[in-house]
Amino acid sequence: xxxxxxxxxxxxxxxxxxxxxxxxxxxxxxxxxxxxxxxxxxxxxxxxxxxxxxxxxxxxxxxxxxxxxxxxxxxxxxxxxxxxxxxxxxxxxxxxxxxxxxxxxxxxxxxxxxxxxxxxxxxxxxxxxxxxxxxxxxxxxxxxxxxxxxxxxxxxxxxxxxxxxxxxxxxxxxxxxxxxxxxxxxxxxxxxxxxxxxxxxxxxxxxxxxxxxxxxxxxxxxxxxxxxxxxxxxxxxxxxxxxxxxxxxxxxxxxxxxxxxxxxxxxxxxxxxxxxxxxxxxxxxxxxxxxxxxxxxxxxxxxxxxxxxxxxxxxxxxxxxxxxxxxxxxxxxxxxxxxxxxxxxxxxx
Numbered sequence: 029x030x031x032x033x034x035x036x037x038x039x040x041x042x043x044x045x046x047x048x049x050x051x052x053x054x055x056x057x058x059x060x061x062x063x064x065x066x067x068x069x070x071x072x073x074x075x076x077x078x079x080x081x082x083x084x085x086x087x088x089x090x091x092x093x094x095x096x097x098x099x100x101x102x103x104x105x106x107x108x109x110x111x112x113x114x115x116x117x118x119x120x121x122x123x124x125x126x127x128x129x130x131x132x133x134x135x136x137x138x139x140x141x142x143x144x145x146x147x148x149x150x151x152x153x154x155x156x157x158x159x160x161x162x163x164x165x166x167x168x169x170x171x172x173x174x175x176x177x178x179x180x181x182x183x184x185x186x187x188x189x190x191x192x193x194x195x196x197x198x199x200x201x202x203x204x205x206x207x208x209x210x211x212x213x214x215x216x217x218x219x220x221x222x223x224x225x226x227x228x229x230x231x232x233x234x235x236x237x238x239x240x241x242x243x244x245x246x247x248x249x250x251x252x253x254x255x256x257x258x259x260x261x262x263x264x265x266x267x268x269x270x271x272x273x274x275x276x277x278x279x280x281x282x283x284x285x286x287x288x289x290x291x292x293x294x295x296x297x298x299x300x301x302x303x304x305x306x307x308x309x310x311x312x313x314x315x316x317x318x319x320x321x322x323x324x325x326x327x328x329x330x331x332x333x334x335x336x337x338x339x340x341x342x343x344x345x346x347x348x349x350x351x352x353x354x355x356x357x358x359x360x361x362x363x364x365x366x367x368x369x370x371x372x373x374x375x376x377x
Contacts (some may be wrong), residue, residue, distance in 0.1 A: 029063055032117045033070035034148045035138035045100030049077035053090040054105035055199040055259050057115050058224035063105045065153050072156035073149035079165040084199045086260035088356035091124035092174055093167035109232035109257040112225050125353040126325035179362050185211025187369045189251040192216045194241040196231040197223045200260030203358050233257050233264025235272040242270040252375050254361040262344040263357035267375035276303035279340035285367040287313045294337030297330045301342040328353040
């Protein structure tokens with residue numbers, strides 16, 4: 029892991045991005061914060077300013093922070109939706125997006141060089157903090173302020189909906205409550221403590237893993253159920269009857285929301301395995317639809333190239349213009365709630 033951090037430091041130096049600093053965040057998995065601290069020691073040891081998240085932070089929040097701080101990129105310690113025994117090392121570019129193949133090739137080259145040379149620079153975190161080469165930075169307020177520019181949060185708070193939220197023990201714990209509390213909307217959160225074992229589930233918001241959410245929606249007679257994956261960049265939707273809406277249905281509905289309810293226009297970007305319903309929406313609303321290979325890094329690049337309105341993939345990851353060129357399960361959930369409110373319809377309708 030330290031070799032990977034050294035590779036990122038070398039890449040930033042090589043590309044002239046080192047002066048912009050680097051954000052480092054992590055999820056709720058076992059020892060994620062320790063891996064993040066170790067990465068911070070390496071990056072700071074290379075003379076690069078580190079903004080270190082003080083608590084588990086969703087991936088889209090970190091990507092948003094990259095843009096807000098004009099940072100050179102981000103390291104995120106997360107294995108996202110994978111099994112509890114896994115962890116991972118993600119790199120986000122200076123655009124807050126997933127790295128392209130060209131960038132990952134460069135990073136892999138630097139990893140190999142760092143390992144073969146046996147040269148990994150380090151500085152104790154306490155020393156880096158004392159010298160100002162590292163600082164703790166809570167990105168949540170930056171993210172909340174940005175979302176308030178994209179959607180009427182007060183309008184959502186006034187809605188008389190009952191919403192069950194399942195952050196699946198992940199980094200998205202508490203985010204919907206923080207955004208929507210103190211209003212008429214009633215939020216019920218399950219699986220909302222840190223438990224690196226993810227007991228009884230795998231933190232991927234697909235039908236097989238959402239039995240508890242489905243049962244809770246039915247038992248509490250809720251309006252909808254929202255599930256986030258381990259790093260909160262993907263979402264799963266349960267309707268008021270406890271039925272799972274497929275990511276293909278959700279993507280089409282989010283496209284409809286932006287085009288019809290909000291009256292926005294712009295290209296739709298989809299992976300090859302995502303619903304063809306968006307082609308029909310493209311015809312109806314007179315907007316182009318672009319298809320990419322599987323992988324949101326391809327969707328993000330096409331969204332950037334074409335100023336895309338929305339991009340989506342088959343696994344429940346959706347990105348939006350004016351936000352970040354990356355998936356965001358939290359904003360997707362807010363948009364879906366707004367679709368329900370503005371149309372006066374239930375998810376099944």
